[in-house]
Amino acid sequence: MGISKELLEILVCPKCKNEIRLTEQEDGLICDHCRLLYEIKDDIPIMLVEEAKPVNP
């Protein structure tokens, strides 16, 4: 099913509160400002800073 565009438009990064974007594989959300990846599990984004993974530049 995947994450909806509507939801993506309303969510922000819990750390910096800036916009986030979907990864190409649609398996996570990236905050370009914090360089953090929030994984999507069972169509639900895990938006916890401590569980986010760093994104390599």
Place this chain on the structure above:
Amino acid sequence: MSVPKPPDPAKLVMSVFMKEKPLFEPLFPLLETIGGPVDLVSRWLDFDFTSYYHKEMGHPLFRRILAFKPLVNQADLADIKQATNDVEQRFVRDNQRRINIDPGYLLPSRFVLATGKDYAHRIYIGKHIYADLTLMYIHKQFVPLDWTYPDYRSTDILRFLEQVRDKYQLDLKAQKAQTKRNHP
């Protein structure tokens, strides 16, 4: 006779609105002190459904909705409302509130807000606080009631709360599995 049993823990949600967006930065850690780590945050949403707050808080007003990772006891809602009232007080200037915080909780079947204002459809939950059944979850979506404020009828908020509900269901399942492991 029905056998009383403990209620499910609930997902804590808070709506905050203000005129001065920079106030959100010092506010955020104070809210995490009350509810624990935040796991879903909305972007800024226009709070333009009523002019009720304009005299006190100015306008335009902007809102964010936050959901917290740790699940809470439903019976703690009045305490949580008192704690958020204390936080509101910290930001008061010239006897005027600059931040409004509305805590509530979400369950699979409903969304309940805490309020200090009495009304026919609200149930007293102690400590001068009332519970307002704001939305019911029916046929796979949140549905407003006759008394639901217009802002809680908006698509943005309904979609956000549906996502919070999905996350909550996942957390509740994990918590129940953990309890079963600890107390087989």
